[in-house]
Amino acid sequence: MTPQKLKPIAVAGASGRMGHTLIEAIWAADDCHLAGALDMTGSAALGLDAGAFSGRVTGTTVTDSLHVGLQGASCLIDFTRPEGSLAHLKVCRELGVQAVIGTTGFTDAQKSEIRDIAQDIAIVMAPNMSVGVNVTLKLLQMAAQALSTGYDIEIIEAHHRHKVDAPSGTALKMGEVMAQAMGRDLKQCAVYERYGHTGEREASSIGFSTIRGGDIVGDHTVLFAGIGERIEVTHKSSSRATYAQGSLRAVRFLAAQKNGLFDMFDVLNLR
Template identity: 35%
Template sequence: MTKIGVIGAKGRMGQAIIVAIDDAGLVLAGGVDQGDDIAALAAQSDIMIDFSAPDALEGNLDACIAAGTPIIVGTTGLQERHHYLVDNASQTIAILQTGNTSLGVTLLSALVKQAAETLGPEWDIEIVETHHRHKVDAPSGTALLLGEAAAKGRNVDLAAVSDRGRDGITGARKEGDIGFASLRGGSVAGDHSVLLATEHEQITLSHRAENRALFARGAVKAAIWLKDKTAQRYAMSDVLGL
């Protein structure tokens, strides 16, 4: 029976993942939070799921490397340094890092990539995301994931074409830019829309999360899939074979 350890167990996502582990008939090896013994949990787990904080990632990865335990990294707000740490750790253990564990968002990402590749830069791309008032990072990890999909479809670097803030006299929209808008309020679990617009027509690709359970179920599905994989960096698209 697969034993899963949860990092960030007291958080909203951590609690939802614990429920999903039980629903799937798997074993909760334990849960840890800041100040707890992550190394001990990694040693007794078949796989770890991390929805904690970017500042904790390095220690979490070190514990999993020492134990030889694969890890799902669903923590958002990661910066370039964190991705370097994930790449480095993936030479030793299997890691699946994603900004969203939803199976629906994973499929949406593939559709966004296809649309961006097919339609070309004359179609403007805008990504709008809405989350609950407690979310601390913006744009959301999912919005960035969708932006990366669009950029990959156009074979460009997202950092070079990303437009994340408009205020005042900003001038006309630059062709090829990928725009982001972040809304915060209430208890919204996560709404994401990708608008592709050109002269006289628009396409909108959207996903609405009704509660955190869907992210938890996706994380557990990914954990089962990753458990026996070789050392490498994986994505949710690999779980669905996209």
């Protein structure tokens, strides 16, 4: 494959755990190449080759300059923080660079800003880029429609000790998908905390439980508890590589898009 046909990709948060995983995946893909590597000002990785962590020479230097890091890239993959991702997207719009956003924890106002930016560039944004997780979301949509009455729904999620937002973006997406399938508003039926005398469980509620510890990559279980039976739908991630592979599928999907805001259901044709 000639270099002209390779998809030039920039990675935000290049020195982080997910950044390293993305760089490895791009290196291994025969239709992609690393065109830019971004990191925060003050990062020890600045000025180093983006592949230095693995002993590889990619020819791409880690930089804190958005314009330098995005120069020559057709798409940015970003798994950083909401404020950083928004700043990156604004420069992407300026330069005409597409974006795959795996960042979680956006506020409603920030999501509105992203929708506005997507009028000018194509963006795939999803709280979880894993193909398996998104197939799980489709299964949950179907289950919620069939089990909308007589079953109590609880979402239990576990992640590593470094995760800063709770519940996880994936858990919230699971709740949104199921609530929508049942004609409910998650903002009205979600229960995030239980302590003390809580009273009986509200039948229409969707409960969330959060676990943080160790190096858990990401576990999610949805429990449908009925009378005389329980149904559990579980997805467990053992490696961040699944998020990277899903991100590259999103990059390939965006190659045919001019503008608009998409998610992994669009990428995987799960509509």
